[in-house]
Amino acid sequence: MNFLPSGICFYVSVAICWLPAKVHASRWYMGTLGSQVMCDNIPGLVNKQRQLCRQHPKVMQVIGAGVKDWISECQHQFRNHRWNCNTMGRDQNLFGRLLLRSSREVAFVYAISSAGVVYTLARACSRGELNTCSCDPTKKGSSHDAKGSFDWGGCSDHVEHAIRFSQIFVDTKKREERDARAIINLHNNRAGRKAVKRFMNLECKCHGVSGSCSVRTCWQAMADFRHTGDHLRKRYNSAVQVAVNQYGTGFTAAHTHFKQPSKNDLVYLEDSPDYCIRDQDSGSMGTGGRVCNRTSHSMEGCEVMCCGQGYDMSRVSRTTKCECKFHWCCAVHCRDCHQQVDVHICKGQT
Template structure:
């Protein structure tokens, strides 16, 4: 979906986007302008991902494949994949809330609940301006982004759902109250305020910290949630990132992307794309390139 939305622009063809489940295709048809907004926001969260991992062996580099931004990395359930799902989910929320506030979408505008008067630590104020409608963006993001994972419900799907939610919550975490003062000589005796999203960098910084402290987990005996994979690990909270397996070896050059790839053999023949979780089944030639890579010499440190 990322590639399609980013390149089709106004000619979004929901029926031709591979890998969408029925719920996603239905939402796509109903809200084409929202899909365009999601596509236009891809470069923002991708740029933030690359900023957070600049100068690292894995630097959030992308591939030239049509249906998948991150190549064979997404075959794994590592902490890097946890970050990708979280930052992309956060990016969808941020993009949609901003598009609502800017009047780019017919289905939403400013937050209609921010009316009348309220108060904070500084005293009373009146709601005014245009508050970012982050709750609407959260609901749509959850409905669309999570749809495929809710259909699968295996260990990886549970991991992705958890990290998607952590990403969404991160945007809401950094909502701020911005105010304009009125009164004689700047006394600020009267204030007009609105709720606004903070710069997306704060969300990126927060998720990078969560990446550093990500918790390795195993699915619980009921298959409904997680428990820490090792007894000395903390139990994961709702705001934590979780992963199921160790990170791959990024000291091997990936010819397709020019970055560093995993030196281990993937466990499945599917390439999974991000926002919609759409699936691309590799051709016979691609399967050979994925599963029969010759041994390569590691780059010296």
């Protein structure tokens, strides 16, 4: 099994390389020499990141494998948007030149990737996949909530450990750069990490006579990553355009009538392109070839999605399961129903 899809190097805030297909996952277990060779060949890392990579090769593997999850979440959140978090498979950078800007979309990419690192690492700790961490060791003894007292038990997700590692590894390069974009990206990294922590849930199991719940055992668990994605998408919608101060140490709202950004807000420096036409310099893939909804007036509607350039219609046949019936015991039998549907596709730039 390959470590990651072939031939793609990904560098956002995480600086993880998607290694060529010939590199096998087992090479992460070759010991000190093997991890040193591997980490020295990941482009874009600064010295401190390379040191951490050599010290924690299994952690790097876990984070790298989790990249697909946050990219999938990003694409879900923007599936009906002109910019749909599309990646460029043959580019050294998954998002092309988009990341050279400091737009609202880039703010989301940094936040969701940082959140993804925390979520993936905390989950791996709880599952016992890493020898450097496990369940949250601070969740011991007794505590209480609105329902009364309980005993800590089970395995609480060690989010604080994941956040600390993410801060050390992910933020290191940006801390060294300290230009305007680095300051903005560090802020959005932090907002992403805070979003994961925001959705920690207390889960409990009842004990007692006939399930009376006279005694409870509880643990802290992360909510599904979809909650984090939904939250960051809302933050994207209300993101604040900012200007960096003359000392390059902080920022403030770019316009006096804008609210001052909080630690939870996403921030950006530059206006976004319209993403209507393919433009490699801005990282826009254009909307030509995208499916649109002819009857909608929202972002997924053909007028908006296709940027007024028109669309083509084709009739396709789709097969779905229908007339399903339950048969005792224990099967469900369905018919294959064929349906002709109209599909609308945005025209490309003319």
